[in-house]
Amino acid sequence: MTKHLRNFCIIAHIDHGKSTLADRLLEETGTVSIREMKEQLLDDLELERQRGITIKARAVVMKFRRGKDEYELNLIDTPGHVDFQYEVSRALACCEGVLLLVDAFQGVEAQTVANAYAAMEHDLHIIPVINKIDLTHARPDEVAEEMMNSLGTDPDDCVRVSAKTGQGVGKLVDAIIEHIPEPPRDTEAVLQAMVFDSNYDDYRGAITYVRVMQGTVRKGQKIRFLRADTTHDVVELGQFTPHRTACDELSAGQVGYLICNIKSLGDVHIGDTISIPGDGAAEPLAGYSRPKRMVYCGLFPSDGQNFSDLREALERLAVNDPSFEFEPETSDALGFGFRCGFLGLLHMEIVQQRLENESDIDLVQTAPNVTYEIVNKRGETVEIHKPQDVPDPGDVEEFRQPIVRCNIIVPTDFIGAVMKLCQERRGIQKSQEYLAAQRAMLTYDIPLAEVVYDLHDKIKSCTRGYGTLDYEIIGYEAADLARLDFLVNGKRVDALSIVCNRADADRRGRAVAKKLKSEIDRHMFEVAVQAAIGSRVIARETVPAMRKNVTAKCYGGDITRKRKLLQKQKEGKKRMKAIGNVEISQKAFMAVLSEDDS
Amino acid sequence: MPSTPRSAYLHVPFCRHRCGYCNFSVVADRDDLIDRFLNAIEIEITQVLAQTPCQQLDTLFIGGGTPTHLNPDQLERLLKTLRQHLPLAENAEWSVEANPEDITSDKLHQLRDAGINRISLGVQSFDDQKLAVLQRSHSGPLAQQVIEATANVIPNVSIDLIFAAPNEDLQRWQSDLQTAVRLPIKHLSTYALTFEKGTQFWNQRQRGTLLPVDESAEIEMYDQSRQMLGEAGFDHYEISNFAQPDHQCRHNMAYWLGNPWYAFGPGAAAFIDHHRNVNHRSTFTYLKRIEQGRSPIDESESITAQQAAREAAAFGARLLQGIDLADIERATGWPIIQELQPTLDQLLEQALIQISNTSICLTERGIHFADTVASELLGETH
Numbered sequence: 001m002t003k004h005l006r007n008f009c010i011i012a013h014i015d016h017g018k019s020t021l022a023d024r025l026l027e028e029t030g031t032v033s034i035r036e037m038k039e040q041l042l043d044d045l046e047l048e049r050q051r052g053i054t055i056k057a058r059a060v061v062m063k064f065r066r067g068k069d070e071y072e073l074n075l076i077d078t079p080g081h082v083d084f085q086y087e088v089s090r091a092l093a094c095c096e097g098v099l100l101l102v103d104a105f106q107g108v109e110a111q112t113v114a115n116a117y118a119a120m121e122h123d124l125h126i127i128p129v130i131n132k133i134d135l136t137h138a139r140p141d142e143v144a145e146e147m148m149n150s151l152g153t154d155p156d157d158c159v160r161v162s163a164k165t166g167q168g169v170g171k172l173v174d175a176i177i178e179h180i181p182e183p184p185r186d187t188e189a190v191l192q193a194m195v196f197d198s199n200y201d202d203y204r205g206a207i208t209y210v211r212v213m214q215g216t217v218r219k220g221q222k223i224r225f226l227r228a229d230t231t232h233d234v235v236e237l238g239q240f241t242p243h244r245t246a247c248d249e250l251s252a253g254q255v256g257y258l259i260c261n262i263k264s265l266g267d268v269h270i271g272d273t274i275s276i277p278g279d280g281a282a283e284p285l286a287g288y289s290r291p292k293r294m295v296y297c298g299l300f301p302s303d304g305q306n307f308s309d310l311r312e313a314l315e316r317l318a319v320n321d322p323s324f325e326f327e328p329e330t331s332d333a334l335g336f337g338f339r340c341g342f343l344g345l346l347h348m349e350i351v352q353q354r355l356e357n358e359s360d361i362d363l364v365q366t367a368p369n370v371t372y373e374i375v376n377k378r379g380e381t382v383e384i385h386k387p388q389d390v391p392d393p394g395d396v397e398e399f400r401q402p403i404v405r406c407n408i409i410v411p412t413d414f415i416g417a418v419m420k421l422c423q424e425r426r427g428i429q430k431s432q433e434y435l436a437a438q439r440a441m442l443t444y445d446i447p448l449a450e451v452v453y454d455l456h457d458k459i460k461s462c463t464r465g466y467g468t469l470d471y472e473i474i475g476y477e478a479a480d481l482a483r484l485d486f487l488v489n490g491k492r493v494d495a496l497s498i499v500c501n502r503a504d505a506d507r508r509g510r511a512v513a514k515k516l517k518s519e520i521d522r523h524m525f526e527v528a529v530q531a532a533i534g535s536r537v538i539a540r541e542t543v544p545a546m547r548k549n550v551t552a553k554c555y556g557g558d559i560t561r562k563r564k565l566l567q568k569q570k571e572g573k574k575r576m577k578a579i580g581n582v583e584i585s586q587k588a589f590m591a592v593l594s595e596d597d598s
Numbered sequence: 599m600p601s602t603p604r605s606a607y608l609h610v611p612f613c614r615h616r617c618g619y620c621n622f623s624v625v626a627d628r629d630d631l632i633d634r635f636l637n638a639i640e641i642e643i644t645q646v647l648a649q650t651p652c653q654q655l656d657t658l659f660i661g662g663g664t665p666t667h668l669n670p671d672q673l674e675r676l677l678k679t680l681r682q683h684l685p686l687a688e689n690a691e692w693s694v695e696a697n698p699e700d701i702t703s704d705k706l707h708q709l710r711d712a713g714i715n716r717i718s719l720g721v722q723s724f725d726d727q728k729l730a731v732l733q734r735s736h737s738g739p740l741a742q743q744v745i746e747a748t749a750n751v752i753p754n755v756s757i758d759l760i761f762a763a764p765n766e767d768l769q770r771w772q773s774d775l776q777t778a779v780r781l782p783i784k785h786l787s788t789y790a791l792t793f794e795k796g797t798q799f800w801n802q803r804q805r806g807t808l809l810p811v812d813e814s815a816e817i818e819m820y821d822q823s824r825q826m827l828g829e830a831g832f833d834h835y836e837i838s839n840f841a842q843p844d845h846q847c848r849h850n851m852a853y854w855l856g857n858p859w860y861a862f863g864p865g866a867a868a869f870i871d872h873h874r875n876v877n878h879r880s881t882f883t884y885l886k887r888i889e890q891g892r893s894p895i896d897e898s899e900s901i902t903a904q905q906a907a908r909e910a911a912a913f914g915a916r917l918l919q920g921i922d923l924a925d926i927e928r929a930t931g932w933p934i935i936q937e938l939q940p941t942l943d944q945l946l947e948q949a950l951i952q953i954s955n956t957s958i959c960l961t962e963r964g965i966h967f968a969d970t971v972a973s974e975l976l977g978e979t980h
Contacts, residue, residue: 524948524970548817549969553789553838556607556853557867559913560874560899566973 002069005253006180007211008127009076009091011119012101013109013468017131021101021163022060022075028169029062029073031241058197059209059255060242066177073176074255076196076211078115084343085118085472086291090196090271092118093287094211094255097125097180099172100151104130104138104160108146108435110409110470116151125180128153129172134162142436150435183253184214191215191223192282193250193274198265200319204236206262207244209255210274213285216251217258217274226284227272232260265322291323293341294402294473295348295452296385298329298366298495299355300337302586306361307336313359314338317351324351329386333495333577334364334589339386341371345452364577364586366495370448373400373476387497390483393534399481401499402448404471405430406455409441414463418442421458425450426479426501445474449499484509486516487530487537488579495589502533509539517541519588527582602650603870605657605852606684608639609863610665610676611881614697617733618802619760621794623865623879624663631881632668635863636675638888642862643683645893650870652860654687657849659694664720666700670708677712684860691716691848693756698736698744706751716754716847718787719745724777725770728763732791742781749782754845756785761823762816763791764808771819772826779830784845788823789838790816817966824965837916837968854917856910856926864894872906874899907932911958912975915951916968920959927956941974 012018026032062073078084078091092098098119102108119126128147130140144155159175161168197209210217217223217237224231236259238246250256262268271288275281301310314326324347329339342348348368355363372384375398376391384390390399406427410418412434419442422429427444434440446455451471459467484505486496496516500508509531516529520543527543554562576583609623612635616626625631658680668676686692693716694709701719709717723729724738736744749755759778761771778786793800793810802808811819824834832840836854839847852859861868864884867876878884878896887894901909907930914921923935935956942958945951950964950971964971 524967546967546970547813548820548966552792553787554854554913554916555850556859556861556869557865557876559853559869559909560867560876560897562972563909563912563976566969566976569973 004069004071004177005074005183005185006071006097006176007074007076007095007183007253007255008097008099008176008180009078009095010099010101010129011078011088011112011115012131013103013106013111016101016103016106016109016112017163018077018101021099021129021131021161021169022077024161024163024166024169025073025075025173026060026062026242028166028173029064029071031060031062031064058242059240059257061239061255063241071177072254073173074211076255084347085114086289086343087197087270088115089118089122089287090194092122092124093285094194094196095122095124096183097127097176099127099129099176100147100153101129101131102143102147104132104140104143105135107139107143107439108150108409110407110441110468113150113407113409113441114470114472126151126153127172127175127179128158130158130160131163133160134165134167146436146439150433150441185252186214187216187251189214189252190280190282191217191275192285193217194285195225195268195270195272195274197270198268198322200265201259204259206260206265206268208258208260208262208268208274210250210258211255212250212252214252214282216249218249219246222277223258223260223274224277224281225267225269225272226275226281227288228267228269230267231277232262235259235261265319268322270322291343292473293323293325293343294370294448295342295344295368296339296371297342297348297368298331298334298337298386299326299340299352300331300334300364300366300495302362302364304335309359310338310361310363313355313361314340316358317354321351323347331366331388331495333493333579333584334366335577337364341385345456364589366589367498368452369499370402370452372402372481372499374398375400384499387483387499388494390497390499393482398478400476400478401481403445403474403477404448404451405474406444406446406451406469406471407441408444408459408467408469409435409439410459410463410467412438412440414467415440415442417462418459418467421455421462422446425455446471447477447479447501448473482533484538485532486512487528487532488516488520488582488584489528490530491580491582493579493584505531505533506538509533513539513541516588517543520582520584522546523582525581601858601871602653603858603860603868604653604655604687605849605857605859606652606655606659607849607859607861607866607868608658608660608676608680609861609866609877610660610662610668611635611864612667613662613664614667614699615733615735618798619732619791619794621797622663623881625881628881629667631885632672634885634889635881636672636679638885638894639676639862640679640683641888642894643679646860646862646868646870647683650860652684654685655690656687657691657693657852658684658686659692659849660714661695661718663695664697664700665694666696666705670704673705673708674712677709677714681713686713693718693847693849695720696748698741701744701748703747703751706748710751715752716756717748717752718756718758718785719748721745721757721778722760723763723774725774728766728770728774731763731765732760738777742777745781745783753782753784755783756787756847757781757783759786759788760791761788761819762811764810766811766819768815768818768822772822775823775826779827779832784842785847786827786832786840787838788840790820820966834918836918837965851917854913855921856906856913856929869901872901874901903930903932904934904937906930907934908976911938912972915958915960915971915975918960918965920952920957922957924956938975941977945971945974 010018058077060075076091078088133140144158147153159172192214193210193212199207221234236246239256273284323343326338326340374382376395377397422444427446430443432442459469480502482502484498484500485492513529513531526545529541530537531539611624613624613626692714694714695718697720721741726738793803827840834840835846858869864881865879875895876897877894884894907926910926927934950967951958
């Protein structure tokens, strides 16, 4: 009897049915019975379920027999979003093949292309899969053609399935066995395993997800993380079936988990290589890098009292998510809080949502910004994580910002609108391809700051929701940037400062000043709101002084009511932030986030 | 401050129709509940007085709702109950609120014969268009006739007027004031229309179908009232009240000065024995509770000396003659003068109040900011 291994993952755009297909594969291979099947078994985080997307990669083994042959199929689930590109790349490095899943109605999307390219870079065998063929408006033949045009796959190789009904899933299993290569099985070589994911168990500590590239790892053995240079005992190892199932060893080609009494996820680096202690260790695997935070924002508790609660909440999150980082930050306007770094916008949103779900702290968030680089007059390059740290214009030799390459797939009707938008956002067009008669892919290099600001929303709105965007960081470029400050009655509000292109400063300064004006309650005196670069004021709005209260009656029954009302107003005021003698609501701090074009 | 209340308020929650701006405890078109209500009132009064006996009242105020919405028999029973349980001092002020459309000669005589000596008419305006906007069911001319007729029977007439109604301009308001001062009234309450949560007007404003008048126009109307009524011999004695000499509303003065009072009926708020007790706002719940032998009080709050002092200062400051903090200090035993010093300095600096010795009063500018002043004086006591 021979045992065959196949390691693969599914890459797909959001909503194209990746999780549903994974569930059907588990059923088809008898790994999980229909009765046991929870909807979308692989997405185990509540939040992922809520958002309907997969954030953390997981791995599941499917074991079954066909005649004399025993099969072990390892499905490695990958996060779909660009923010997690590095995690995707590590997961791909653990596979020999991928299922490239495309919706039979929606067709190829930007994310599909990005992920397919990543799979090609890893030299993986690609099985094109067209899903949702049961839909009334399915157009599998056209989509197969689109896939050929954009991804170079053979329409004849496309496996057509309906993950919903299970149609075609049996044939897909055949295709996996037939086309995806068997991994190398050098079980006697020195241990070399790739860490492709981790999660945290409150009782067991860090759970490290591995693919053994060569050799064998056994229970009780000493292992070493080569990049982190730490040594541990393997307390338990096993596979996901899909629940954790312990076994005695994992050998070359197999996928599973290790538990080594590691107390913090921060000690497990995705992409690290596991080998043996001492001089005889295997070579570290290529492609390792530390997670790079590209987006930062400030998080402050509304009530200063909650500072330590917030710190605890952030620590809890960081234990589960090593790619998120935070450090204490002080703002004149907002008091004590934290500057938090994220892989990207979605990552930021997810972390904030978790904070809200898991702790009861009212938060003020400052506008997100990207990581800038500044070369100062002394020739030093400094990384800038918050606008307040931008030095005075006189000390800036060069101001650099991260540039991303964006692939945007749009119905051809909307090409004009998207091109106009990208040009406005300082995009440089790299290419334009037609994927099908009705769909095209535009490639632009655009400053990440523009993407972070609102590009994604704008693309969605100018393509009636049909346009999709994907991007990857390609490097830093010098630009004509400046720190734009906002002043309230002459006092700079540090938490409101933003970095923007000098040419946009007037427009954004005016818009934000206007928005701030509408968010600041009238005071007993006039309040001036100004936007300024350095000492140059570029916009001014005035909140006129309050002229009266409501002249309402006030009789017996009103006394209790009125007192409560007044005290409630006081309470509200207490949560406001004082800039000099001007009280500013927390909502006002979001003014810089939302810009009404004017 | 006297510990036994010398004032009492009775809330009659019935109305023919609920006006679009009204958020009072009112039921419209449920006259079937009136008899139950009259029973309940008697029970409530008896119970409250058993706990806090009433010596003599200086003021008694029947408000609503629309007390005159009751038919003559019902009204008679109500007045009888009150007379029976609530002894009035000689020269006591006994007021009733009335709607112009309910007033008949018989009713006026009935009220007068029962001992009522002050009547407050919910006129709101003499302008038919404005009355329609406010959803009032009387006409301007009728209101004028009713005022004349009332004054002949019960000379101490007060009227309510609303300004800053949607679409109202200064001219229309001036004409309301002109009409008012020509009529035989002794007292006038006037206030800007407010949009209260839970009213039709609130929703309409949220939807943008009802536009409040702009701020400057509202200020102009208010200042106009002060000027015209002043010229006609009415003293502006409280933020929204004007009176001819010796005709201030003594009942309301008790509220503003922080004196205790009884209160009966749905939603009524009493201040007895250092407690503010507010009855349940729902007429149905109120009736049910009394009928089941339970207390109708929905919220009861103990008022500390500090709170009493601050409230007296905050609400007393609404009186244009001002208020002597030393009096409050004596009455409550709380060192309010010292405690408020920083607040007073700030209000003084903002030119909202004047201070002479231990008395404070609103400045001309402060009159427009009575709520801000009250809020500062209340501070953050709990």
